[in-house]
Amino acid sequence: MSARNPGTTLDLKWISKVRVNTQAVLRRAQHIQGQKTPKKQWQAAWLLKAVTCIDLTTLAGDDTPSNIHRLCMKATQPVQYDLLKKMDMHDKGLTTAAVCVYPSRVADAVKSLKAANSNLPVASVATGFPAGQTPLETRLQEVRIAVADGATEIDIVINRTLALTGQWEAMYDEICQFREACGDAHMKTILAIGELGTFTNVYKASLVSMMAGSDFIKTSTGKESVNATYPVAIVMVRAIRDYFLCTGQKVGFKPAGGIRTAKESLVWLMLIKEELGNDWLSPHLFRLGASSLLADIERQIYHHVTGQYAAYHELPMA
Numbered sequence: 001m002s003a004r005n006p007g008t009t010l011d012l013k014w015i016s017k018v019r020v021n022t023q024a025v026l027r028r029a030q031h032i033q034g035q036k037t038p039k040k041q042w043q044a045a046w047l048l049k050a051v052t053c054i055d056l057t058t059l060a061g062d063d064t065p066s067n068i069h070r071l072c073m074k075a076t077q078p079v080q081y082d083l084l085k086k087m088d089m090h091d092k093g094l095t096t097a098a099v100c101v102y103p104s105r106v107a108d109a110v111k112s113l114k115a116a117n118s119n120l121p122v123a124s125v126a127t128g129f130p131a132g133q134t135p136l137e138t139r140l141q142e143v144r145i146a147v148a149d150g151a152t153e154i155d156i157v158i159n160r161t162l163a164l165t166g167q168w169e170a171m172y173d174e175i176c177q178f179r180e181a182c183g184d185a186h187m188k189t190i191l192a193i194g195e196l197g198t199f200t201n202v203y204k205a206s207l208v209s210m211m212a213g214s215d216f217i218k219t220s221t222g223k224e225s226v227n228a229t230y231p232v233a234i235v236m237v238r239a240i241r242d243y244f245l246c247t248g249q250k251v252g253f254k255p256a257g258g259i260r261t262a263k264e265s266l267v268w269l270m271l272i273k274e275e276l277g278n279d280w281l282s283p284h285l286f287r288l289g290a291s292s293l294l295a296d297i298e299r300q301i302y303h304h305v306t307g308q309y310a311a312y313h314e315l316p317m318a
Contacts (some may be wrong), residue, residue: 004186007179007213008247010172015207020199020235029230032274037266044304047297048089050265051078053283055123055254057100057291059222065108068101072112075099075120079298080315086305096294097283098123098153103146110150123153123188127178130192130221132157136174143181154178155188155289157221160195163205171205175212188216188254188287191236194226199235206239216252222289227257230271237275250279256289262300265293 038046056075058067075096084090100123101109109122124146128134143154156178162171179187189209196202209217217236220227233255240251253276255268265288272280280286295312302310 004184005210005213005215005249005251007176008211008249010169010208010211012168014246015168015204018200018203018207020203022199025199025231025234028234032230032234032271033267035267035270037263037270040304043266044087044301046266046269047262047300048079048087048094049281050262050269050288051094051294051297052097053269053286053288054078054096054294055098055100055256055287055289056096056294057222057256057289058105059100059102059125059129059291063102063105065105068099068105068108069112071101072099072109072118072120073116074294076113076116076118078294079301083298083301083305087301095120097121097287100125100153100155100289102129103142103149103151106146106149106151121152121186122150123155124149124151125155125157125190125221127156129155129157129190130223132159132192136177140177140181143178147181147183147185151185153186153188154182155190155218157190157192158205158209160192163191163196163201163208168204168208172208172212175209175214179213186215187213188218188252189214190218190221190256192221192224193219193229193232193236194224199232202232202235203239206236207243210239210243210249210251214251216254216285216287218254218256218287218289220255220257220289222257224257228255228259228289230267233268233271234275237272241276250285252285252287253280254287254289259288259290260292260296262293262297265297 098121106124126142127139298315
């Protein structure tokens with residue numbers, strides 16, 4: 001990954017000027033969704049690209065060391081070897097981008113990956129995920145513990161109260177403290193867009209997060225009623241583009257929550273290619289937060305190779 005984003009100072013003048021044209025955003029999102037997706041071998045190639053951008057995630061109350069181990073093994077060999085061999089992709093070192101778990105499961109994930117001789121990054125959610133409603137010191141301590149246990153990426157949640165009440169300085173200060181607690185770990189900032197009310201708020205929260213040194217901005221925790229949607233993505237990636245044009249700093253984008261089908265992953269890749277360009281089409285700057293998406297992508301690849309669809313039990317988790 002690139003050197004971590006040092007951020008910039010808070011520019012309240014820029015933030016106060018932000019206005020988002022809702023109708024234009026909705027039209028653009030509709031256009032992206034209406035485009036034709038690639039077919040045949042081109043589709044298979046794009047789907048393998050999508051696999052390399054997945055943060056393979058489990059954030060369940062019943063997570064155990066054994067299902068974390070299975071998740072890690074699946075991340076290191078996300079598509080069955082025989083399918084990759086038939087596509088001449090078996091020796092390309094194809095893996096997902098990272099595994100993403102709760103802080104208490106980081107040590108399990110690190111141990112499993114180490115045993116498999118894999119240097120795949122372990123991402124941990126933190127800062128009172130998903131609601132962010134715990135005291136600041138508790139949220140900071142959670143980041144420090146996850147980093148100490150071996151997480152090299154931290155997915156933090158913002159304090160939605162501060163965003164909803166326009167307390168941008170306070171939000172900036174909190175994120176700066178999270179950035180410091182992350183140390184060398186990469187920080188992905190989750191906006192929980194389903195709880196921010198307006199596109200303008202989403203754009204402002206995106207800017208503040210980037211100014212405070214976020215390496216990525218992420219749509220959702222996956223636990224809100226509204227998660228990754230294309231209109232919100234347009235707003236966030238345009239904020240990323242504007243920030244890059246202003247500062248020269250490239251910040252990554254991670255949609256998460258409700259992304260389940262191979263076809264959706266293709267739409268996400270097209271959106272990134274058109275809005276941000278090819279530089280962002282890599283795990284350094286684009287991630288898909290997902291738990292069930294990989295299974296559908298693997299089924300589509302199975303169909304591409306064999307001409308038939310596999311039953312889900314034929315493509316087990318690991």
